[in-house]
Amino acid sequence: MGDHDKEVWGTLTKFMLGLAVLAVVIFVVAGSLATGNKEAAMADGAADMEKAIAERIAPVAMVKVAGDKAAAPAAKKSGKDMYASACFACHGTGAAGAPILGDKAAWSARIGQGTALLYSNAINGKGGMPAKGGRADLSDDAIKSIVDYMVAESK
């Protein structure tokens, strides 16, 4: 390496070192500034402010929840959803000898007797099938829409 090369390398190395030191300095300064800001903000009562905001929006959040609850009964649940919550325990597993959803062989004769009878047996009960599957809270129409779903899935 010639003297000139050495000089270039030396300058380059110093330059790189300088950059590295600068980066570290920026990093450290930025870090301390960030903490400093946070502390200053805390001193200004930012924590209190956060609490105050939470308290202020709480009634709105509550009203929203109450509103959703009030709207819930109006929203019609699908036969599928109601099936999952009211009928799956037996009709998803075959418990108590229930015909399993989707088991065409088990359903064909039942479907063959006509929808009206299926509805009434589901609503009033039949053998191991409790009236409304034990869900007296469900309306006749709700049971009918579940039966429609079960029949459609088991044809």
Ligand code: HEC
């Ligand atoms: C405790 C278990 C159980 C639950 C819960 C249950 N079922 Fe059943 N279900 C049965 C059994 C057992 C049978 C077969 C009854 C028979 O043919 O003797 C049956 C049969 C049926 C049938 C066919 C009736 C017929 O005429 O062959 C329908 C429709 C039916 N269930 C609908 C429902 C619906 C809708 C729900 C939910 C709301 C439900 N079941 C919940 C046990 C249950």
